[in-house]
Amino acid sequence: MSLVVLGTVALDNIKTSKGHHRALLGGSAAHFCMSARLFTKVHMVGIIGEDFPKKHIRFLRSKGVDITSLISRQGKTFQWHGEYKDHDLNTAITLATEIGVLMNYRPQVAAHQSRLPNLFLANIDPDVQLRLLRLMDRPKLVGLDSMNLWIAHRKKALRLLMKMVNLFVLNDGEARQLTGETNLLKVAKALRRMGPQMVVIKKGEHGVLFYCDRFMFTFPAYPVEHVVDPTGAGDTFAGGLMGYLSKAGRVNETALRKAVLYATALASFNVEGFGMAKTATLTLPRVHARMKKLIKFIMP
Amino acid sequence: MSLVVLGTVALDNIKTSKGHHRALLGGSAAHFCMSARLFTKVHMVGIIGEDFPKKHIRFLRSKGVDITSLISRQGKTFQWHGEYKDHDLNTAITLATEIGVLMNYRPQVAAHQSRLPNLFLANIDPDVQLRLLRLMDRPKLVGLDSMNLWIAHRKKALRLLMKMVNLFVLNDGEARQLTGETNLLKVAKALRRMGPQMVVIKKGEHGVLFYCDRFMFTFPAYPVEHVVDPTGAGDTFAGGLMGYLSKAGRVNETALRKAVLYATALASFNVEGFGMAKTATLTLPRVHARMKKLIKFIMP
Numbered sequence: 001m002s003l004v005v006l007g008t009v010a011l012d013n014i015k016t017s018k019g020h021h022r023a024l025l026g027g028s029a030a031h032f033c034m035s036a037r038l039f040t041k042v043h044m045v046g047i048i049g050e051d052f053p054k055k056h057i058r059f060l061r062s063k064g065v066d067i068t069s070l071i072s073r074q075g076k077t078f079q080w081h082g083e084y085k086d087h088d089l090n091t092a093i094t095l096a097t098e099i100g101v102l103m104n105y106r107p108q109v110a111a112h113q114s115r116l117p118n119l120f121l122a123n124i125d126p127d128v129q130l131r132l133l134r135l136m137d138r139p140k141l142v143g144l145d146s147m148n149l150w151i152a153h154r155k156k157a158l159r160l161l162m163k164m165v166n167l168f169v170l171n172d173g174e175a176r177q178l179t180g181e182t183n184l185l186k187v188a189k190a191l192r193r194m195g196p197q198m199v200v201i202k203k204g205e206h207g208v209l210f211y212c213d214r215f216m217f218t219f220p221a222y223p224v225e226h227v228v229d230p231t232g233a234g235d236t237f238a239g240g241l242m243g244y245l246s247k248a249g250r251v252n253e254t255a256l257r258k259a260v261l262y263a264t265a266l267a268s269f270n271v272e273g274f275g276m277a278k279t280a281t282l283t284l285p286r287v288h289a290r291m292k293k294l295i296k297f298i299m300p
Numbered sequence: 301m302s303l304v305v306l307g308t309v310a311l312d313n314i315k316t317s318k319g320h321h322r323a324l325l326g327g328s329a330a331h332f333c334m335s336a337r338l339f340t341k342v343h344m345v346g347i348i349g350e351d352f353p354k355k356h357i358r359f360l361r362s363k364g365v366d367i368t369s370l371i372s373r374q375g376k377t378f379q380w381h382g383e384y385k386d387h388d389l390n391t392a393i394t395l396a397t398e399i400g401v402l403m404n405y406r407p408q409v410a411a412h413q414s415r416l417p418n419l420f421l422a423n424i425d426p427d428v429q430l431r432l433l434r435l436m437d438r439p440k441l442v443g444l445d446s447m448n449l450w451i452a453h454r455k456k457a458l459r460l461l462m463k464m465v466n467l468f469v470l471n472d473g474e475a476r477q478l479t480g481e482t483n484l485l486k487v488a489k490a491l492r493r494m495g496p497q498m499v500v501i502k503k504g505e506h507g508v509l510f511y512c513d514r515f516m517f518t519f520p521a522y523p524v525e526h527v528v529d530p531t532g533a534g535d536t537f538a539g540g541l542m543g544y545l546s547k548a549g550r551v552n553e554t555a556l557r558k559a560v561l562y563a564t565a566l567a568s569f570n571v572e573g574f575g576m577a578k579t580a581t582l583t584l585p586r587v588h589a590r591m592k593k594l595i596k597f598i599m600p
Binding site: 086087088089182183184185186203205206207209215216217218219220223224225226227257261294295296297298299300 | 387525526
């Protein structure tokens with residue numbers, strides 16, 4: 001079943017020891033789509049400026065992403081300038097952000113899209129996430145992601161959202177920041193008490209913890225020897241997770257474990273290239289092959 | 301088949317937010333024994349001073365540990381004074397160490413013990429580890445552990461030892477220190493090139509990576525909500541690993557995966573109490589019950 005994703009569509013400028021790339025297609029919604037598209041039709045909700053390269057539009061269309069609700073406004077596309085140091089590829093250092101058209105963005109969604117059953121609120125201002133959620137017509141499965149900036153400055157909106165979603169995806173540092181707990185199991189339980197039935201804590205190279213009332217599980221990350229650019233790994237992960245669940249049409253333990261495995265495999269491809277260099281050309285058979293290796297790697 | 305372990309036997313003084321305990325039985329050999337004893341007969345090689353409490357001797361004997369080669373010398377038992385802060389229970393802060401009888405310790409081993417097939421060189425000065433290894437009569441399986449102090453100050457002896465052992469167990473920070481690599485897969489490969497056929501990198505709360513030429517695998521740690529005292533978790537892990545392999549009498553992929561699962565389950569008990577409070581009373585059925593939970597937790 002189809003899936004709507006709201007998030008940023010950005011031009012990323014990324015510096016690592018492996019190179020410096022400018023104006024790469026990025027943003028939470030774009031990375032999410034690149035992995036979710038492998039499982040289901042994805043409808044992107046976002047905003048771009050007049051400087052947004054036509055080739056990125058063509059690219060998104062060529063990948064089957066529905067961009068009906070990707071609106072274009074006068075002004076500049078959101079830009080992120082970031083850097084990763086070799087000794088800590090888990091941590092992005094933000095050099096600059098140019099908000100551009102994201103300022104005062106009010107999401108819009110086409111009538112037919114508002115009735116779609118699956119929704120993911122990728123990382124963007126929680127007020128914008130709330131607005132879109134209110135435009136939707138009772139979606140069955142709603143996922144949410146956020147980040148340190150919103151935990152610090154939009155806590156109220158974020159806490160309200162947490163009561164309205166089924167699945168909350170967050171990285172470990174941010175989850176600790178939000179709950180004030182250190183122990184990850186305590187963190188997961190505290191997040192669960194804040195609202196969402198399902199909690200997914202991403203631990204970067206250490207993998208992921210899934211927690212809900214009836215069961216929990218954890219998978220390590222797929223071991224990648226040559227990490228090139230981790231930007232968007234979390235969004236790629238979320239795209240695989242929500243994409244698979246949307247396709248499966250059910251949210252039980254078996255589907256969830258499989259969804260997290262897909263998500264883990266997809267995130268490992270993402271970090272192997274700059275921007276979407278690796279995920280853009282992916283096919284499901286290649287994801288399956290890596291999942292097979294992943295399962296061999298983690299099977300008790 | 302029986303197992304010989306060389307390591308420290310210590311009196312530990314441990315401070316955490318949960319309390320301050322003095323003169324607890326500790327040390328790498330003691331923690332190792334407390335978990336390996338569940339699988340096989342363990343022969344402890346180490347040294348204590350005249351201040352070593354009789355109750356600890358009785359305790360070790362009552363747990364079936366053979367202490368024929370635990371020698372007592374004039375002087376003080378090795379003491380460790382350490383602290384853990386709540387926000388980072390992975391990192392022990394050493395407040396003080398009193399070397400005592402460990403200074404100029406020359407390990408001894410009884411004739412019948414020198415012919416035993418399994419040997420673990422737990423954390424102690426590499427020169428002492430080399431001495432014991434040379435006293436042994438061609439053991440079939442030799443494991444090795446070390447620490448930052450020896451990597452910094454006894455690198456030559458450690459590198460020599462690495463060429464003489466089958467299995468090398470090290471924590472991730474120390475493994476990075478020794479190899480100069482950051483990426484864990486590169487770290488594992490670099491350690492492999494230094495000699496040992498099998499490399500086990502312990503990642504604390506993030507679990508463990510096993511690497512050898514033919515296969516590799518990783519398991520997350522068992523999630524412990526109330527971590528009381530992590531002292532000896534790595535030694536408890538190694539005791540489970542070597543204990544199970546010694547009992548199994550074979551070192552193939554199936555046995556290794558099972559050994560690492562046992563080791564992981566055992567380490568999780570260790571951190572739940574001060575010193576050996578939790579591991580001292582363990583029975584195999586309780587370890588099995590936790591392993592069952594662990595497998596459910598990590599099964600793809």
